[in-house]
Amino acid sequence: MIPPFLVALLGSAAFAAQADVPVVRIEAHPVMRAQPAEATIEAVRQSVLAAQVAGRVVELAVDAGDAVRRGQVLMRIDAAEAAAAVAGADAGVARAEADLINARAEYERARSLVERRFVSQSALDQARTRFDAAEAQLRAARAGRGQAATVQGYTTIASPLDGLVAARHIERGEMAQPGRVLLTVYDPTAMRALVDLPQQRIAELGGAAALRARIELPDRGRSIDAAAVTVLPAADARTHTVRVRVDLPAGTQDVLPGSFARVHFHSADASTQTAPVMVPPAAVLRRGELTAVYVVDGRGGFTLRQVRIGQAVGPQGEVEVLAGLAGGESVAVDPVRAGIAAQAAGPVAGR
Structure with a gap:
């Protein structure tokens, strides 16, 4: 006790x-219940620059990680062949112009002789045909010259946007071929997460119109409210999933394309709350x-x-x-x- x-x-x-x-x-x-899903970060504006002409890389001004401006020259391909093509096209234009001058003079002479009845009408018709052919030949020569000049412009690779060089796929001195990837450039101020969601999960969250999200960046230890959520209007026939784009706020720093993220989806509809x-x-x-x-x-x-x-x-x-x-x-x-x-x-x- x-x-x-x-x-x-x-x-x-x-x-x-x-x-x-x-x-x-x-x-x-x-x-508000959240549905987590694994995602991959990508740049909203990204350009993969490929060669459009064959030639040796003679100048390489940037490397991966460098900041670039729109219109900045990033790379040059040997333009000797393209310059020769332009010179040949210029010569073709000069010859076509000379032929046109000669054909015009012959046509004027034939018309004068027909009026004085020194030649027949058929001679005038032939002169007119040669004049028309000379005009067409000049137009073709000028078009060929423009095409050659365009090809010559392809030897200079410029940045299509302000951003960063994500990767460089060629070295100086290597041979570029049409279609070969040279550089990848992206804008780091506009990023988004890509998620493949089952159709049923989107329906459980109230549909595409009511979808909201928060992006978790595990490597950075932070979470960010999504600026916008876009559900693409098509499903994958094999997996029956729908691609969802989740935009990060403009200017979000230290987010790399290809990195892992986790997106927490929820609905803005109060009726879905428990x-x-x-x-x-x-x-x-x-x-x-x-x-x-x-x-x-x-x-x-x-x-x-x-x-x-x-x-x-x-x-x-x-x-x-x-x-x-x-x-x-x-x-x-x-x-x-x-x-x-x-x-x-x-x-x-x-x-």
């Missing part, structure tokens, strides 16, 4: 211990396979109660309680100190 003075002493110690343990009253409140019981993560005690919380028992002590928890879905990282706890109860935020208080109150309870 425990002496009365010891019971009173232990009881006062238990109440003092409970007073030192912070507690929180839990309630069921609506929480009202689970949430507890602070610090209140959950884990001991092996046991998951429990210390609940205020209303008699000045704490009771250890086993619970089944779900995922962290609250705004402050609160943990959802699936079973074992009801709204309106109070739990200890510090389970270690609550356990000490419960042990101190044990003899009183067993009196």
